[in-house]
Amino acid sequence: MPDLLSVKNLKIEATSYPPGEPPRTVTLVEGVSFDVEKGKVLGLIGESGAGKSTIGLTALAYGRGGVRITGGEVLLNGQDLLKLGPNGIRKVRGAKVCYVAQSAAAAFNPAHRLGEQVIEASLKHGIMSRADAEKRALYLFKVLGLPNPETFGQRYPHQVSGGQLQRAMTAMALCPNPELIVFDEPTTALDVTTQIDVLAAIKHAIEETNTAALYITHDLAVVAQITDDILVLRHGKMVEYGSVKQIIEAPTQDYTRALVNVRGTKREEAPDQSDTLLKVENITAGYSNGFKVLQNVSLHLPKGQTLAVVGESGSGKSTLARVITGLLPPQEGTISFDGKPLPKALKGRSNDELRRVQMIYQMADTAMNPRQTVRDIVGRPLTFYYGLRGAKKTERVKELLEQIEMGGRFADRYPAELSGGQKQRVAIARALAAKPELILCDEPTSALDPLVAEGILKLLLKLQDETHVSYMFITHDIAIVRAIADSVAVMHRGKLVRFGPKSKVLSPPFDDYTDLLLKSVPEMEIGWLEKVLTTRRMESAGN
């Protein structure tokens, strides 16, 4: 069978403008070749900066920002897309090749109804009449399992949930009957419980319509469920290219092996969990409009241990952290720290009480002042809490940077000159500088690539061994919970569903929500998705 899409020896460049230097050309992608057969799915996998999205968009001959495709061929049915003029390529985009963006919430136009946007390309390319397009959109809404498919198209993007938008985006891509769809991390921004539904819907829709696809993700476990072949990329170059089975079960390259075994960290839970550091009792908290984000939450955290708080977005995890820090005083309930009650509001707390609880955020980028050097960022709490200045401060900053495995040479850099993982390490150093007893970690690894995230987790565990600091680790990732927690709190819609030592919380008998949560985490195993879906069907049939 001839290949539908055949990419040969692709080279992609961009011009970068470093401040104070002449512009220079950077090669983003080099020597990448792959083929996609009709009706097959190829997974593009790699960490951020590997060039996955850039390569995916070449199937539409599109360069984002100043990106230029400077070499190679992109053959669709034997025709080189790069040689088509602007009008020629416009006839391919949205007709033969469609694109599903990572964030459907941003990719839908807020000013138009969903239905109009879904059928727009089909109408503009003259592929079908309005009546046919509407009929097809309705069919796709049904196939993708959207609620009230008849009226779904009447709604505006802000009126539906993120998972539904992602499915609507898939419907939009499928509507004009394209030959190829480029999925650019379509489930990365979703909760695991939603991700599994969207994955199943996408897989079903691809099979139903026999469309070929490029599936871009950084999650090997996801790609294993949905693709036929996998291309592993790193720094814009091919690392390994083969069938799913070969890549997952017998990777030949070190980098691929590292990706496959990324969730290798495992810590046994502490046997003695009686020495309580933080105790939260009957906390109810919310905002002035009367909406209660947390309802009657009670939990506790032993000294020198890790409590993982897990749940999907909107479950109140981050709000719990805000309540503990005093940023959001609770309406009811008490917080005690090391046996003493902690004032509810930030203002009422002494300097020392503030020092003992520190925080690490999900986005290290936005949590640091871009105009301060690492020395200033890490040095600030040293001056604030300990009055350190001059040589003593410099010495301590260096010590802290060594503790986070970066070294003193980073002290004079600005945040913009650090990678994502390095920024998070600096944020950790800033928290450590106060010598806290508790660090609240709000999804510190969820914006990072798996291998980098793994490094951060290892660092956190090492620091815990050295300093006996306690962590409250907020996450939506069960794998991280398994890896680092001593005790676990499962939250759902502002309520505590389950709380206790890890071994108890993560073993049956489960409540319904924890069961769903645990079963939704993709496993690095071919056929896992089908297995889960079959079990679900049998369960619902049994009921």
Added chain:
Amino acid sequence: MTGRGPAHGPELTATTTAGEAPQSVGVAGSVASTGAPFNEGSPSFWAKLSKSSPLAALILQRLALSVALLFAVSLMIFGGVEALPGDFATTYLGQSATPQAIENIRKDLGLDQPATTRYFKWLGGAVQGDFGNSWASKNSVSEQIGKRLGNSLFLAFFAAIISVPLAVGLGMLAVQYRNRLPDKIINVISLAAISLPEFFVGYLLILFFAVQMGVATFPATVYESMTIGQRLSAIALPTATLVLVVLAHMMRMTRAAILNVMSSAYVETAELKGLGSLRVIAKHAAPNALAPVINVIALNLAYLVVGVVVVEVVFVYPGMGQYMVDAVTVRDMPVVQACGLIFAAFYIFLNMFADILAIIANPRLRHPR
């Protein structure tokens, strides 16, 4: 720019209200928070309304704010006129001013009464459309203003229906050809037009079209006996001047607002659907750039009514601006107050309409979840 200095006085206050508008427009929750003091205890009418129909609540809020603002402005106008140096009686009597004559005139005009009494009397009349009698001509101010305002609105209307579509269209065109030659030409010409004072533009137009080529009418004075055709021919030059003055501001804002939206993900989605670039701009970018553009258009419309004093003087056009300037020179306070209040009302209500339109343009408020 000296020519525009005094004319732009009121725009300062208007700019701040317009600047705050997009913030409150974007945040649906602002209704809930401003409504909060009212709904302590049992849910009030306001709380219910802001929940069931945030759009209606927001619009009602804007209306109430505008009325309150207008009252505040009336107080400031009255206070400002009170504080003005000089006195009608002295100016009117000139050399024949004796203390007794001044006293008599003051009594005639009711100036011996306390300021608060006069304010409420004036305000009470103004609410009913009666601004009293002119001190200088003894005629009804409302009647005189009626004609003048009609003339000003006539001029403003034609300037607006030419400049607004032209500005939005040129703005879109500039986006379509951004950083290429057409964009640069549009930018340079509009910048030149905005940089020249309007009296200079006016005299240039008179020089070329009225004096040298003889195709246009000057002066632009209109009379009641003129036919509509004669009137249009009379206002051609002042309209052209006004269009040139307000065009650049609106055009540049349209360009900036649309360009700002062009980098968003949904515009990329539209491009990846293979849509033509004009359709991407008009259908996908422009609706999301409406709010700031509407605000700038409203500001410029207000300027067309209120800020045209210089243009009216240059073209000898009998509009509101000239009337007010004449009144100030003779200290004819009822006329000054009436003009000031009407100008303020135009600014406030045009900005209110801009706010309301921007609110309506927001699908999140139009279609709550």
